[in-house]
Amino acid sequence: MSTAMSTAPDVVVLAGGISHERDISLRSGRRVADALTGFGWHVRVLDSDARLLPSLLERRPDVVWPALHGASGEDGTLRSFFDATGLTYVGSRGAAARLAWDKPAAKRLIGQAGGATPPWLSMTRDVFREVGAQAAIDLIGTAFPEPVVKPARGGSAQGVTIVRDSNRLPRALMDAFTYGDELLVEERVDGTEIAVSVLEDDDGVHALPAVEIVPTGGVYGFEERYNAGETRFYTPARIAESAATAAAELAVLAHRVLGLRHLSRIDLIVDASGSPWFLEAQVSPGLTETSLLPQSLIASGGDLGQAYAALASRALAD
Numbered sequence: 001m002s003t004a005m006s007t008a009p010d011v012v013v014l015a016g017g018i019s020h021e022r023d024i025s026l027r028s029g030r031r032v033a034d035a036l037t038g039f040g041w042h043v044r045v046l047d048s049d050a051r052l053l054p055s056l057l058e059r060r061p062d063v064v065w066p067a068l069h070g071a072s073g074e075d076g077t078l079r080s081f082f083d084a085t086g087l088t089y090v091g092s093r094g095a096a097a098r099l100a101w102d103k104p105a106a107k108r109l110i111g112q113a114g115g116a117t118p119p120w121l122s123m124t125r126d127v128f129r130e131v132g133a134q135a136a137i138d139l140i141g142t143a144f145p146e147p148v149v150k151p152a153r154g155g156s157a158q159g160v161t162i163v164r165d166s167n168r169l170p171r172a173l174m175d176a177f178t179y180g181d182e183l184l185v186e187e188r189v190d191g192t193e194i195a196v197s198v199l200e201d202d203d204g205v206h207a208l209p210a211v212e213i214v215p216t217g218g219v220y221g222f223e224e225r226y227n228a229g230e231t232r233f234y235t236p237a238r239i240a241e242s243a244a245t246a247a248a249e250l251a252v253l254a255h256r257v258l259g260l261r262h263l264s265r266i267d268l269i270v271d272a273s274g275s276p277w278f279l280e281a282q283v284s285p286g287l288t289e290t291s292l293l294p295q296s297l298i299a300s301g302g303d304l305g306q307a308y309a310a311l312a313s314r315a316l317a318d
């Protein structure tokens with residue numbers, strides 16, 4: 001409890017929203033709110049609805065913590081509103097969030113910066129129709145015999161198919177297109193799935209210990225993410241030290257190259273030779289007690305309350 005602070009900062013935690021990750025967001029928001037309240041800050045938790053923007057602009061808080069997941073928390077739109085109105089907030093700015101949300105764009109930048117990301121191609125629905133579905137399917141099947149097909153923007157493994165049988169490719173493409181107008185066809189990487197959380201402090205940008213994700217059924221899909229017992233986590237990940245170092249370097253590179261700020265979570269797969277491959281970056285990682293970033297913070301000896309207060313203080317000082 002900070003008694004030294006003459007006037008406690010006024011914080012708004014944004015949680016809820018209309019995404020299918022609403023419940024996770026509410027739990028993340030509550031955890032952040034509890035942590036900051038414990039440090040003597042004035043905290044209000046607001047949902048992302050029609051009252052949000054008028055309320056923020058009327059009673060401008062000292063700092064906003066967007067703990068929204070899914071599109072409303074991660075596609076950068078809300079953050080761009082904050083940028084336009086000069087609101088102080090925790091996490092990546094609107095333009096950077098928009099970039100990270102766009103998987104092909106993020107992969108291209110990371111590839112250009114020398115980071116490894118599985119080979120891919122992206123395709124819009126318009127071109128898919130224009131060149132003809134069959135021709136496109138034939139081309140994809142030749143270039144990527146056993147690809148992973150996913151929406152170019154999205155989350156929670158929705159619309160994602162690991163295609164091991166080329167007869168499943170047309171259906172996989174259709175599934176991905178139901179979630180958006182652009183899809184990503186990516187080479188599959190077999191190995192260990194890990195999440196590396198990245199935090200900034202006064203000394204710079206740091207990777208926390210990698211969390212290894214082992215879905216008991218073999219696939220880290222929607223059910224596995226949100227049902228207890230469907231997935232086992234190991235922190236630190238059971239990978240060679242050299243692989244852990246390479247993963248930490250790739251995560252920090254991704255955070256920097258995408259222009260992310262304060263905190264992020266970088267999702268990677270470490271292949272059989274110990275090389276990490278970038279899959280995607282999360283600008284609004286889950287912050288419940290059982291989420292990946294908090295698991296990693298706890299494993300590294302950190303205190304969640306202190307870490308969240310430090311991030312909010314960092315935003316205040318920016």
Ligand SMILES: Nc1ncnc2c1ncn2[C@@H]1O[C@H](COP(=O)(O)OP(=O)(O)O)[C@@H](O)[C@H]1O
Binds near residue numbers: 148189
């Ligand atoms: N290139 C890949 N190779 C192997 N598995 C992958 C690949 N891409 C995605 N996956 C699997 O599919 C899951 C969801 O894919 P991801 O790109 O993370 O989409 P989302 O944004 O929906 O989480 C990953 O957690 C991973 O288990």
Ligand SMILES: [Mg+2]
Binds near residue numbers: 156157267280
């Ligand atoms: Mg993912």
